[in-house]
Amino acid sequence: MGIMIAGSDKTGQRLFYIDNDGTRLEGDLFAVGSGGTFALGVIETHLKKDMKDEEAIDLGVRAIYHATHRDIASGGVCRVYHIHKDGWTRVHDGLDVNELHWKFKEEKGVEIEDDDNLINEFKNMSSFSPPSLITF
16 A cells, blocks of 8 residues: 655656555556556556547546446545646546446446336345354
């Protein structure tokens, strides 16, 4: 576990990863936290040289979505900040990962059931009673 620190100085934009034991690494790409491996997989698959800001932001959103959707400890929102020579800009502050899930499914052409069907499925799941514990 660790944190990322991003910012700008006289030399340009810089990105650091600081580990829980104090190790500091400088690099171009890091993902931290329990969902970081999911995020890195998405980024490494779709990263291109000389991406436009909009493309990079979309990739960041998708990477964070995959990290949070696949990892229960990662939370349920997506926040994206653009670090640039003049400082930083908040791009997205708290996109709901559940909404992103359905949006991305729709983009892939996956048929989405209507809300009534989903509600009924959840009701059926919540009324499920597991068999009693049998001990010997």
